[in-house]
Each structure stands twice: as structure tokens, then as C-alpha cells.
Amino acid sequence: MGLLVDGRWQDQWYDTAKSGGRFVRQDSAFRNWVTPDGAPGPSGTGGFRAEPGRYHLYVSLACPWAHRALIFRALKGLESAIDVSVVHWLMAEQGWSFAAGEGVVPDPIGGARHLHEVYTRADPAYSGRVTVPVLWDKQSGTIVNNESSEIIRMLNSAFDGVGAKPGDYYPQDLRIEIDGLNERIYATVNNGVYRAGFATTQEAYEEAVAPLFETLDWLEERLSSRRFLTGERITEADWRLFTTLIRFDPVYVGHFKCNIRRIADYPRLHAYMQSLFAIEGVAATVNFDHIKRHYYQSHRNLNPSGIVPVGPELDIQGRA
Numbered sequence: 001m002g003l004l005v006d007g008r009w010q011d012q013w014y015d016t017a018k019s020g021g022r023f024v025r026q027d028s029a030f031r032n033w034v035t036p037d038g039a040p041g042p043s044g045t046g047g048f049r050a051e052p053g054r055y056h057l058y059v060s061l062a063c064p065w066a067h068r069a070l071i072f073r074a075l076k077g078l079e080s081a082i083d084v085s086v087v088h089w090l091m092a093e094q095g096w097s098f099a100a101g102e103g104v105v106p107d108p109i110g111g112a113r114h115l116h117e118v119y120t121r122a123d124p125a126y127s128g129r130v131t132v133p134v135l136w137d138k139q140s141g142t143i144v145n146n147e148s149s150e151i152i153r154m155l156n157s158a159f160d161g162v163g164a165k166p167g168d169y170y171p172q173d174l175r176i177e178i179d180g181l182n183e184r185i186y187a188t189v190n191n192g193v194y195r196a197g198f199a200t201t202q203e204a205y206e207e208a209v210a211p212l213f214e215t216l217d218w219l220e221e222r223l224s225s226r227r228f229l230t231g232e233r234i235t236e237a238d239w240r241l242f243t244t245l246i247r248f249d250p251v252y253v254g255h256f257k258c259n260i261r262r263i264a265d266y267p268r269l270h271a272y273m274q275s276l277f278a279i280e281g282v283a284a285t286v287n288f289d290h291i292k293r294h295y296y297q298s299h300r301n302l303n304p305s306g307i308v309p310v311g312p313e314l315d316i317q318g319r320a
């Protein structure tokens, strides 16, 4: 666990001392967009045209943010257009690595041993955290983007003219509603579990847990009149919520102390999570082994023994 400073790796945990024990997530650094014609996107510079075989995705199967990207790649049928490298589940002193292990897919481009080498290949003087997902451009040899919320927007539509499967998860008529849902769910649920888990004061922890469960209660209520978050159609907002829900009972309840209720205690949210899991191609993106081992063994300050709980028994089928 650490970060790059001027291109040099430094092993250090998140510094919460300056923020009253609160975990403050850093903004992602690479913000260019793949577009149908290579025109610049909402941020960054242009030059990244959607072409099959040109881009490479680096992910962790444990990570909820990277998981979004893998789901969109599957939904849009982009498996052969965008190939993937998978890091080892253990994030240790050198951060994410490509050490041999079940489910690990090495880096075919530069043969990196650690993900931080991919970042310094893009920018030898990079300073900041080394996170997944990363979308890499083989043509210009750089990182296009390392912000999952933007990567999924690109996968959603940029490749539609070059063989992606139909399906729009950010339709024009629902954008305002999706944006509103995303904002609340990101702050209190997706990032909320991390704010609870990485808090180093009681106050900071409680500040995160209360709104997390307020939002889960609100979502349970919302699903009484809607099949998915905006109604009948599955949208980006559902997939962004799904990757946190699927990790909730096996990891966040125990490891991050988000234990007021489990997802299994919310009948509608639980059924909703199961129905998203059942969508074609999604189950294959869920790897509970990487998920559980990553959290319980990588965050030794939270779990010094590294023991991975055997349970809970989940009412869902995933890959081992």
C-alpha cells in the first residue's frame, strides 16, 4: 500500500491525521476520453478514437470501481475489442501486483510486475495513488483514463459504431435522474463504506455509517414501486450500486463495520441485487475469492491477523 511521488514508489497508508480521522478520496488523475471520432470528451485532450484492439483495461476483481468497468465491457460485448489484465488480489507494500495467482492475468504490454510501473510508463514523474481501473491506449502508449465513472460512460457508447452490443445505460431522458441517484449513492454508499472502514476516529466512522444506512433504507423504499432505480430500465445507476451491494455482506459488514443491517435483511434490495447478478455476463465478473481475500488480507491495520472469515453463506451464486 502506497503511492508514487515524482515517479518513485513510497510505501505509506492513507493519511487521515489532517482530516480528523476521515478518509478523503483523491481525485483520479488521467481524464481523457475515448470517443467515436477521437474528438476530445468532457475533459482532457482528444486523439483517442474508439477502435477494436487499441485499448487495454487493467482491473482488480476485488475492487468495486474496477468491477463497474468489467461489467460494462461484458454488457456491451467488448471482450474481444478490449482485453484485460487482472492484478493479484493482495495489495501489499508495492501496491497492486501481477504476481502469479489464480485469476491473475499478467500485463501483456510492458510486462509490469506492479501496477505502479504502468503509471510511470504513462508519466515518469507521476505523483499520486496507483488505482484500478486503468484504461490504457496501446497506440500512444499512455493512460487514457483512470476514473471508473468515466470509463463506463465511454464503454457505454463510444464503441457503438465499431461492434459494441446495443444497450444504452445512460439514456438522454433519464440522465438527470441517474446523475442525482449517482451523487447520493456515491457519497453515502459506494464511498460511504470506505469512509466508515478507513475512519480512524469514532466520530468519523459514525459520520459515515449513519448516512450509509439512511440511503440503504431509502433505496429499499424506492424499490417498492420500481423494479430498478429509475423504473423498468436498468441503468448505469444500478450497476454502480450493484458492485457495492455484492461486496456488502461478505466484506463491508464485518471488515468495514457497516453492520447495522445486512443486504440480506433488506428483502427488496436483496432481490434486486440477485436480479442484476442474473443478467447475462455479470456473474462471470464476480469473484468472491478475490473480493474477500483482498480486503481481509491487504488492510492489515484493520485486520492484523489476515484471517479471512469463512462465511457468510450467500444466497447468490458466484465464481469461487
Ligand SMILES: N[C@@H](CCC(=O)N[C@@H](CS)C(=O)NCC(=O)O)C(=O)O
Pocket (backbone or CB within 6 Å): 001, 002, 027, 028, 060, 062, 063, 064, 065, 066, 095, 129, 130, 131, 132, 133, 146, 147, 148, 149
Ligand atoms: N475514483 C477511482 C477510485 C479507484 C480506487 O480507489 N480503486 C482502489 C481499489 S478498490 C485502488 O486501486 N486503491 C489503491 C490506492 O488507493 O492506493 C475510480 O472510481 O476509478
